[in-house]
Amino acid sequence: MENTNNGAPLIQVRNLKKAFGELNVLDGVSIDIKKGERVVVIGPSGSGKSTFLRCLNCLESATGGEIIFQGTNLLDPKVNINLHRQHMGMVFQQFNLFNNKSVIENIMLAPMTIYGKKAKQEGKSKKEFEAECRENAISLLRRIGLEDKADVYPSTLSGGQKQRVAIARALAMNPEVMLFDEPTSALDPEMVGEVLELMKELAQEGMTMVVVTHEMGFAREVADRVLFMCDGVIAEEAEPEKFFTSPENPRLRQFLQSIL
């Protein structure tokens, strides 16, 4: 199906391949993701969902194909991947908050480190720039309702709080797109809601999102498109209504039955 003309794709994935030794985990994945689009990826465990997301921001180096992000092929070895990652937020199943930094430092670190030099060139003192980053971090904390936790360490937070901080940390870089890899899978059930709620807010504000999840409710409610990943390819792709009510791929039908 061709894209309609409401915006050029933000990410174009072409025939993406990834092998770990003999194991072909991604076997030719192609997809366009438009700006503002919410794409949910589901599929059985081990089907390559995490690998797909990790390839998108080059945490895994793909073995073939193209990932064109804002007009640049990220798989070109000459590309400075750090520059592109700055526009791609990633949220991990295990949160991966920086253990040696307080909550607010977790949020401030990347902007301070990455844009510190530029701020200096613009004639800002280190203090001014830090104050700016802090202010931004505080407003993010206020937004996720954790302003009072600014100075505590991650080890004292609940899982749901950790994941919300991790999302805020990624947002601090003002990314063009957010990648979520099973953001609620490591959470106690009572904490899943608060994280999904925050993600829904992001979606409403028009954030481009690629979300790997087993939360079918979220997929139905938020997704523009749902992908079914199976054996390293996108085996089915449809808008949620069609995806859940009249799936074509027999593996998908089986998968949906197994999780309902």
Place this chain on the structure above:
Amino acid sequence: MFFENLWKRFARAFIEQNRWQMYLEGLGNTLLIALIATVIGTTIGVIFAMTKYINRKTGKLKILSKIADVYITIIRGTPVVLQLMILYFIVFSGWDNGIMIGAITFGINSGAYVAEIARAGFESVDDGQMEAGRSLGMSTAQTMWHIIIPQAVRNCLPPLFNEFITLVKETAIVGYVGIMDLGKIPGLIQSRTFDYLFPLLIAAILYLAVVMVLTKILHILEKRFSKTDRDRGGVKNGKHK
């Protein structure tokens, strides 16, 4: 009569001609050698451990990482007394600063062991920490500096201090090439008094006392560093905002 005799032997070994100063000087040299060796060893060990860590994470620094392996194999596979003789009689044969040569020898030697300590320190940092840093667009170096190294160092401090304690004792062999550390003093005094008993006893007691004090400090360190941030109230620098 018997005790009077003992007292005389003690006095000859420790008090006469201000001989006690020799022990203190020797002890000072021993601590100095151990300290410099620890600094050199830590520098070498951390650089090599970091090289291997980055090599494992990114595939970069392949040659340096191989060099680290060869170094560790050679140093661990040969007796330290031979390493000392090679440096003292061959490499630095024209240099008369025995203390520095001893310190360098033990620094180089200790580096191979510290590399292992530091490697364990780096490995104990969760892989997700590096990935999170990189996913935000920070470089490997920036992530190492702000995230990985502070956590690795924190994990390493107690074993590094332990390495220092070990060096205080092990460096006693520098006397072998005539360096005036605490281990060398008893022989020196015996050559004048023809009596080994008290010089050896006194040197041993001094070693033991220093090691016991240092071990006490190590235990305090270990306690401090095993405390999680939660135990510290989970608040940075104990301050609430």
